[in-house]
Amino acid sequence: MGWRSTCFPFAAALAISQAPAADAQFKERDAAVAAPYLARADHIAGSNGFAAARAALSRDYERIIAELITLTEIPAPPFEEAVRARAFAKMLDAAGLADVEIDAEGNAMGLRRGRGTGPLLVVTAHLDTVFPKETDVKVRREGGWLHAPGIGDDTAGLATILAYVRALDAAGIATDSDILFMGNVGEEGPGDLRGVRHLFEKGRYRDRIGRFISIESGRGRVINGGIGSRRYKVTFQGPGGHSLHDFGLVNPAYAMAGAIQALGRFSAPRTPRTTFNIGVLEGGTSVNSIPFSVSMLVDMRSEGAEALRAVEDHLMAVLPKAVAEENATRSTAKGAISYRTELSGDRPVGQTPASQDIVQAAAAALKVAGIKPMLQWASTDSNIPMSRGIPAVTLGSGFQVERVHSLEEALLLDRDETLRHMSAGLATIIAIAGGPID
Numbered sequence: 001m002g003w004r005s006t007c008f009p010f011a012a013a014l015a016i017s018q019a020p021a022a023d024a025q026f027k028e029r030d031a032a033v034a035a036p037y038l039a040r041a042d043h044i045a046g047s048n049g050f051a052a053a054r055a056a057l058s059r060d061y062e063r064i065i066a067e068l069i070t071l072t073e074i075p076a077p078p079f080e081e082a083v084r085a086r087a088f089a090k091m092l093d094a095a096g097l098a099d100v101e102i103d104a105e106g107n108a109m110g111l112r113r114g115r116g117t118g119p120l121l122v123v124t125a126h127l128d129t130v131f132p133k134e135t136d137v138k139v140r141r142e143g144g145w146l147h148a149p150g151i152g153d154d155t156a157g158l159a160t161i162l163a164y165v166r167a168l169d170a171a172g173i174a175t176d177s178d179i180l181f182m183g184n185v186g187e188e189g190p191g192d193l194r195g196v197r198h199l200f201e202k203g204r205y206r207d208r209i210g211r212f213i214s215i216e217s218g219r220g221r222v223i224n225g226g227i228g229s230r231r232y233k234v235t236f237q238g239p240g241g242h243s244l245h246d247f248g249l250v251n252p253a254y255a256m257a258g259a260i261q262a263l264g265r266f267s268a269p270r271t272p273r274t275t276f277n278i279g280v281l282e283g284g285t286s287v288n289s290i291p292f293s294v295s296m297l298v299d300m301r302s303e304g305a306e307a308l309r310a311v312e313d314h315l316m317a318v319l320p321k322a323v324a325e326e327n328a329t330r331s332t333a334k335g336a337i338s339y340r341t342e343l344s345g346d347r348p349v350g351q352t353p354a355s356q357d358i359v360q361a362a363a364a365a366l367k368v369a370g371i372k373p374m375l376q377w378a379s380t381d382s383n384i385p386m387s388r389g390i391p392a393v394t395l396g397s398g399f400q401v402e403r404v405h406s407l408e409e410a411l412l413l414d415r416d417e418t419l420r421h422m423s424a425g426l427a428t429i430i431a432i433a434g435g436p437i438d
Contacts, residue, residue: 119210350386
């Protein structure tokens with residue numbers, strides 16, 4: 001299918017993901033809201049300037065793939081992104097951005113100056129992957145696929161950003177807004193969104209940011225809801241002892257087991273979608289020793305701030321009860337059971353309403369490209385601006401990716417489809433940054 005399509009009531013035709021708390025499907029009465037964004041996207045798609053930008057992306061395809069491979073083969077586990085950040089910063093500089101730098105947190109960024117008449121737009125992809133430094137990240141090609149851990153999440157986003165910068169310049173597209181293109185650190189689990197958090201709390205551009213686009217793996221999705229999470233390490237401690245000679249003393253493993261059972265009885269709401277999990281259990285020294293320390297890692301998530309707080313409150317309520325029950329059940333002659341909690345993850349809940357311009361523009365650009373848009377909830381870098389009331393979405397990089405977060409992660413080399421999806425993302429950036437076309 002070609003880029004342009006017949007204009008019809010976009011709002012009524014937009015496909016929305018079926019996640020329980022996703023935005024409700026646009027209805028006919030909302031067509032008046034969506035119509036100007038669809039018209040704008042159609043105008044951009046049909047312009048000579050955008051045709052030049054698409055042509056530049058097409059000419060650039062082999063370079064995009066080469067940069068993708070180069071960056072993928074630089075290990076970048078959370079808190080160890082520095083080498084990849086330096087490489088990406090050099091690429092941003094070579095692409096012609098101004099004020100290229102690596103900030104105090106490790107984010108690599110550069111500015112594409114506009115006319116200065118619009119709010120600053122941030123376009124970012126994350127540098128880190130989930131894989132340990134020793135992981136073999138050498139890219140191998142098998143048929144029409146590239147295989148390597150981290151090649152799609154989110155190295156493909158970094159390559160897409162570089163392609164966008166060059167396409168805008170090749171087409172001579174000017175924008176009202178300055179655009180800050182960035183590779184940020186700390187998006188994956190233990191990073192706890194530290195790169196984007198720094199951008200908004202301490203970064204030099206923090207008071208200028210008016211719009212935010214994160215690029216992640218995938219196609220056709222417009223993530224406008226940020227699933228919040230709270231993660232804890234809970235440690236139970238006791239006197240320990242010999243399993244035979246000290247039998248009858250309090251055991252921290254029993255206290256932890258009681259807490260696990262009590263947490264498991266919590267009735268989490270389906271709307272907003274709320275989940276909890278205990279994923280790691282640690283502790284003990286031997287099978288014939290009463291442990292002096294055991295711990296568990298707890299993950300709690302929700303699409304609603306109040307629901308997330310409710311499950312967290314439940315966890316905090318069951319912990320002292322489980323400890324008290326164990327101390328009352330067995331002997332504390334050599335010491336009692338105690339516990340401590342350590343917050344290890346805190347991602348705020350957020351949402352950009354479907355009516356916001358950034359959501360409408362992103363969905364319209366996809367629709368005009370002949371791609372069915374889906375509004376979704378997820379946990380991404382966009383959680384931070386969403387939670388602060390700054391319009392934000394997370395878009396797909398344009399590449400089809402399979403087996404994300406596995407050693408078999410793979411990226412499909414389907415040039416035409418990749419460029420079609422990638423072009424929709426570029427059209428969104430142009431629409432939001434205020435780029436008059438022809």
